[in-house]
Amino acid sequence: MSDARPAVALRGRSPAAGDVALATAAQAPQLVVLLGLLLALDWFLVPAYQPTTPARVTVPYSYFVSQIHASDVASVTGQESTIQGTFRHSVTYPAPNGTTSTLFATTRPTFADDHLLSELLGSVRW
Numbered sequence: 001m002s003d004a005r006p007a008v009a010l011r012g013r014s015p016a017a018g019d020v021a022l023a024t025a026a027q028a029p030q031l032v033v034l035l036g037l038l039l040a041l042d043w044f045l046v047p048a049y050q051p052t053t054p055a056r057v058t059v060p061y062s063y064f065v066s067q068i069h070a071s072d073v074a075s076v077t078g079q080e081s082t083i084q085g086t087f088r089h090s091v092t093y094p095a096p097n098g099t100t101s102t103l104f105a106t107t108r109p110t111f112a113d114d115h116l117l118s119e120l121l122g123s124v125r126w
Contacts, residue, residue: 057098059104060106071088083105084104091104
């Protein structure tokens with residue numbers, strides 16, 4: 001009967017600091033593996049759900065001007081010599097195996113002395 005008492009007494013005592021350290025050391029590899037799996041999962045899932053930006057076709061300035069004359073330019077923004085915008089119809093450039101998009105970009109040459117703004121305003125559909 002004396003053998004049963006120490007077992008009951010040990011069962012009710014709080015764990016010693018050494019026991020906690022042993023349990024934590026045993027769980028550390030599992031925690032590292034779990035964190036590694038979560039990181040790998042994040043590495044693959046985040047890019048899959050990121051919104052993608054549509055491709056922007058880079059066209060020559062002369063092609064852009066011809067699209068203005070054809071009233072195929074829907075919107076334009078410009079900063080310094082860089083012009084970006086949207087065509088009314090999708091364009092494949094370079095034809096026939098290039099990128100197809102309604103978004104475009106071009107660079108206005110420094111020697112261009114045209115009245116581009118007045119042409120753009122003349123082709124606006126109100």
